[in-house]
Amino acid sequence: MSKQITKAEFQVMDALWAQSPLAATDVAERLANDTGWSLKTVKTLLSRLVEKGAVSHTTEGRRFLYSPKVTRDSYARRATQRLADQLFEGRAAPLVAHLAESKGLSKDDLQELAVLIEELKRDSN
Amino acid sequence: MSKQITKAEFQVMDALWAQSPLAATDVAERLANDTGWSLKTVKTLLSRLVEKGAVSHTTEGRRFLYSPKVTRDSYARRATQRLADQLFEGRAAPLVAHLAESKGLSKDDLQELAVLIEELKRDSN
């Protein structure tokens, strides 16, 4: 029943999604630049992620190697779903509309979306 | 720089977005069904929202009438933006793809999206 992953924890996940398994030290190293977190902080976050069931570890000698148990993809799917449900009753169109307004989707983006939608339409037959 | 609106606070906002201005009692009444929160809880949340700058109040006699200072639309825009930035480098296409996969966009949804995208394309010229 993997609980909520917080903002800070997400950054740790992202490091692990970029590469895994990793030891705590390595995760900390990769995050140091963006976050300035101490190794201790990263270890705490890793532990909490393990508790929450989002990360697993295997023992390698005296150290732990951490791996995500949830794929970035499935995490993204759930997060997107939650946002859509909360804000747009699960509808995609208004969500895209908002994206378009706020970000100014590029022509390429629009093209890509058009193609994607064509595909989805075809698949739904 | 109105701070983060939490999940519980969001529900209060949603009540105010549905109708405003409202007195605390009325907000509580509207939320009672979904949340079971006591009036006290709702009042606390309203106060916090005022502190955070998301809600304003005017005095009407001895009671407050609360109104959202942020529109649901602009809140949605920012939330969507944040999600897209965090998960998809701001790109809409993968976001829609995830929605499609997780929710199974209906044919109508797809049609609506296609139309929307045509519009956006036209606008971007």
Added chain:
DNA sequence: AGTGATTGACTACGTTTGTAGTCTTGGTGT
């Protein structure tokens, strides 16, 4: 005018989060 209900202000309190620090133990290098 007195009493009770209602309102916002302030306080409370356990949990989660962000961000570490201390303790213990098991390798490492000499």
Added chain:
DNA sequence: ACACCAAGACTACAAACGTAGTCAATCACT
């Protein structure tokens, strides 16, 4: 063999959150 260091376990602690409770003022009614 031993001193040291790095790894995880456990502890810390303030701020934010979820969810109320208490208090003082005030309005509404008898």
